[in-house]
Amino acid sequence: MAVAASQRDAQHLWALVDMGSNGIRFSISSLQPPTARIMPTLYQHRVGISLYDAQYSASGERIPIDDRTISAVCASFKQFQRTCTDFAVPERQIRVLATEATRTAVNSEEFRKRIKDHVGWDVTMLAKEEEGRVGGMGIASSLPEVAGLVMDLGGGSTQLSWLIKRNDHDDVRMPENGSVSMPYGAAAMSRRLAEAEKNGTKDQLKNEIKEAVTKAYETLQVPQELVKTAEAQGGFTLYLSGGGFRGWGYVLMSQHRVQPYPIPVINGFKASRREFLDTDEVKEAAAATLDDNDEDASIFRVSDRRAGQVPAVAMLVNVLAEALPQIREVRFCQGGVREGYLFSSLSPEVRSQNPLVVATQPFDSPTSSELMAKLLFSSLPADPTTNAKDDYKSVFTLDLLDAFSNLIYYHSSHSKDLQATAAVRSTTSGVLAGVHGVLHESRALIALLLCARWGGDVPPSDETFKRNLETIVGSPFTLWWINYIGAVASLIANVYPAGVSKEDPERLGFKAIWDRDEKGHKVLSLRVSIAEGSSAASLEKELHNIEKVGKKKRWIGGKDGVGHKILIET
Template identity: 45%
Template structure:
């Protein structure tokens, strides 16, 4: 049963960005705050940046636009009242477009008169810091460069965020006037200006000449910023050995991410959530193809206005890749000013929580910790046989499986596996902030396997695409963990464990001499069961043991004959435990 949040834990937030206005109500109850669970959200496509250029040159925000903003804010005030949000927990944040507007003071005064809300105008430096914190909120850990692309500006810094501790450059974020809307306007002006006003360049095309001069200027600025940010030794080492990860936030970059998602090798891509989407540099810089795609086709989550900004974002992407060749991987973030502001209110202990575990905690039974410990003991530990578990299989992830493994128990038997498969993608965890795509896919497959049932067409294709976004090793161990959870769920049908008199214990080890011919390395799982318990008698366990061992059969390798799999052998020891 879902918990009803206390009104005191609800926070209403308005993020008045350059490209649009976002409204949200978030539950910051201590148990789940790390995943920033949003219980209400809305957006108005009011571009304060474009509104100031409605006559062709920059002017004040037109009164017509101000009136639209006031209507949207009063609607949100009503929504906050309906949800019971305390007036003291409502904030209005404004960034570049409001800060630089000619009539900023009058605009903010009208908002105050209409809503009784003061507008918090973030200084340029604070905007960059809060935006960076939005990126920190978007992942369990962050280590690399961070960029936020707004409508009027873009900021860059570095970040190392782990275990609740966040380090960024002492210089803060370095800001440039290269937002998606600003760049769109600037490139249009270059195309429309007379040849004599575009400078001289080697190129025979005056338009290309102007663009090349701008690109050269931007490259130099980004290179200089990279040096000025004073990266720590850990990031310098990564830059020189394997490359850095670039974390991107802001509407323009998110639009670019959705376009890349539409062209992913796994098609259609099974996780329609931008936060956590990851691509290699070679995919990130498909600028010509992506620009053509945006101009010619309708793509999920790409509005007409966002499509018009794609050539400008492509220009920026080309500049970035050439200016910062050490970038090798790109991760897209949902987190921006809204998420960063909320994340900044959390204490260090809450920030240190794994966002997936925080999101699933409300669904666990009273014995979830004991169930997680049992499942963890069923996984082989550190090995000496050149075998290992994927890094994604952590105690926090296993706890999330334990939390979720009874959620679908009340459903009809034939729908449990299907509902469980979708739960992390489009179900109850869809809004959980900070969860990686790998974690979502592995959790979906493990929870589906927990119910030991096939899924019907066309969902079998969806399941296959989830496997395809993972490594073969991750897919295999998802199957194993799911089978293990199926056994535990049968032995403990209500999810309650008597810690003094447990029915079941696991121990698992890597071993030689497994497989049909005894020539393979694999896992020996030992079940320590009570002699006198009907839930662990041979009749009760045999089919469940077969399901676990089936995972390790050669025909069930993930990725086909040449994919990944290890033999699984189950031993049963009956004793009084």
């Protein structure tokens, strides 16, 4: 997400170095209110120095980190130090965090001293337990809510834990010791698997990992509330983080039933148990990327290194299926050590905020979007819909409508030719593309709502993209309500061209109920109250557009599809 100049106050900037096993990540983030919850990134850079590989000889013997690698690390630190100076990051707000590869290095002390002598920065080594806790907070930052088992797959180790974070001011909960760490990172697993295949001990390795994962789960003492929820829903949600799992996720995206998959970011991507465990298909796709003769087999965001680790990750995935309780679905998370460290520094109140609402606040109209959201919400019938096939109330929550309301006027300056198409791309390559903490389903909903607000017609170049977003949403009922709410939003924007005014909140009002027409068919009856000074005649086009959504030929799937007839009264 782009950071406005007003959000670049140096006193709120934090610079972090995440010195992992497979690479070193440098970043500068802003924790300035009101967008602190999403931790906007001003600068990020990755140096592909593998501290894990540097500690093994060609014969597999453990060796100290060599002088050439240490010099390359120090040079990258010096460059980042200059970048911190360019951004005026306070020295007290620069942190260097190191994990497994630095912690276990034969010459760890000498390595850290060289960094200290070169740039003057101390290296903070995260203990196993603390690494798990920070990683858990990174996962908690990645989604609006989290409730299930979590795994972080690094280069040298993997952590297993459980996590609960809900948007009700209840702070993040996890085991006291953070997580259970096991020496089965993606790089470590690749090395162990190669040795096992050479020695014919692959089954022994698998049994070793299975025993370790089973014991780790028993150690965690998962809360009964999570266990009972899993029993009721058919299994746990497993939240996955770390480079090895992200590579697996990108391969799954490349094999998704929706092609091309329209959302490029891995954070918030969901896969079913069946998709996650289809290791043969994933391995086949990854192997194709390593075939120099197959130029069309490359997979977005999957490097040759990650593709080469897929067989090892596949073994871990198979073990998880056997060692852990039933997994219903998996969610992929971008949050790691950097995000976890920053998220830990925020107050529980800020951590409980909805990322989508926070991200859209800077684009709110000069007046209050809360009034707009309440007005939109009043256009939905108030009847309970829990467990109903058309459960619109659980989808179009006040938080979602609040985020939508913040952007209702955003594309007003665009030409009519661009409004709908810019809106449909807003969450993938537009204004919300870089927002941290948003589900793929939410990205699709907001994009389609904004597109519908501007009429919904996109050029041929964007038709497939829009259809693929609709497929991610899934429910035809939800798609119908998107068209309805978009049309209602256009009416509101016409009545309140500068935003819903706190001084004149009664200019427009809605009352929505379910009713029957003269033939006894169910209809959505929308009573539109218009204050003096405005007339229904001046809003004829907008009112007609709402009614058109209720015409059978405009239902999702056509006359025999899904939708509701609309009756408007003024």
